[in-house]
Amino acid sequence: MPAQVVTTTDLPLPKFSVGKVRDTYDLGDRLLMVATDRISAFDCILPNGIPDKGRVLTQLSAFWFDRLSDVIANHLISMDLAELPPALSNDATLRELLAGRFMIVKKAKRFDFECVVRGYLAGSGWADYQRTGAVCGVALPAGLRQGERLPEPIFTPATKAEEGHDLNISLDEMKRAIGEDMAQTIADASIALYKAAASYALDCGIIIADTKMEFGLLDGELILIDELLTPDSSRYWPVADYRPGGSPPSFDKQYVRDWLEASGWNKQPPAPALPAEVVEGAATRYREAYEWLTGHPLPE
Numbered sequence: 001m002p003a004q005v006v007t008t009t010d011l012p013l014p015k016f017s018v019g020k021v022r023d024t025y026d027l028g029d030r031l032l033m034v035a036t037d038r039i040s041a042f043d044c045i046l047p048n049g050i051p052d053k054g055r056v057l058t059q060l061s062a063f064w065f066d067r068l069s070d071v072i073a074n075h076l077i078s079m080d081l082a083e084l085p086p087a088l089s090n091d092a093t094l095r096e097l098l099a100g101r102f103m104i105v106k107k108a109k110r111f112d113f114e115c116v117v118r119g120y121l122a123g124s125g126w127a128d129y130q131r132t133g134a135v136c137g138v139a140l141p142a143g144l145r146q147g148e149r150l151p152e153p154i155f156t157p158a159t160k161a162e163e164g165h166d167l168n169i170s171l172d173e174m175k176r177a178i179g180e181d182m183a184q185t186i187a188d189a190s191i192a193l194y195k196a197a198a199s200y201a202l203d204c205g206i207i208i209a210d211t212k213m214e215f216g217l218l219d220g221e222l223i224l225i226d227e228l229l230t231p232d233s234s235r236y237w238p239v240a241d242y243r244p245g246g247s248p249p250s251f252d253k254q255y256v257r258d259w260l261e262a263s264g265w266n267k268q269p270p271a272p273a274l275p276a277e278v279v280e281g282a283a284t285r286y287r288e289a290y291e292w293l294t295g296h297p298l299p300e
């Protein structure tokens, strides 16, 4: 049976937040995070879902949480259907909808920062470097090309804007906001997580060019929250296609972006529907990312 494509959820629980991709429900001292198959491009949610995308994101996050748990504790409690509230776990339709795409997590007091680590020069980092020779105030050697690997990964935080685009800030600004020690601890953890993940992924044929993490406090202890090192929160590039000096193709969304660019769409909502082969191409890439990194196919 083909996988069910899930683009919306309407569970009988209070909503905590609805993001571009995930629907999060409030369970009191826990959260239920459900990754749908929604995909966004150019800041717009597309009408099509990508089959299995939510399951790939959830299970890749879980893979990284487990693999990196010796670096820092994280919020994941369970991905087991039996742990869901009875109103969900007793409902066969909901079980099928949720299987493999949800996490029950510890609700933390979030630090309102996107903790970005960049190992390569891309996106807004590249734009910043061309303008200032630095990225978010971190000075870099002259003459780096677009997509080039940095001498050392850098921590470039941003504030989490409720609306609109996140604002890049310096580590010093973050220190002024939450204290020198906490900001430094978060920066060090972010870099350590990125380094461990990037080196592992490289052996699997994937460059993790950059990534965004979030942290929170639980009973006074710093923990990792949100999603971790997924193709949605990171730039994944296939090693085989990597050529510094251009804009490297992203692992997963390239078909989608290329098709949208060629379609003549003016990038204002609503976005046009994607043809079946573009949807399938993207789905294949998400499944491949999972398979390359974990060494086995996405479980049925």
Ligand SMILES: Nc1ncnc2c1ncn2[C@@H]1O[C@H](COP(=O)(O)OP(=O)(O)O)[C@@H](O)[C@H]1O
Pocket: 017, 018, 019, 020, 021, 022, 023, 024, 031, 075, 105, 106, 107, 108, 109, 110, 214, 216, 225, 226, 227
């Ligand atoms: N363990 C957690 N405790 C509290 N808040 C969390 C936790 N994990 C994630 N969050 C927050 O829940 C929200 C999930 O929304 P998300 O799906 O990422 O949408 P978006 O990023 O588009 O707002 C984010 O605001 C995130 O910071």
Ligand SMILES: [Mg+2]
Pocket: 019, 226
């Ligand atoms: Mg998010």
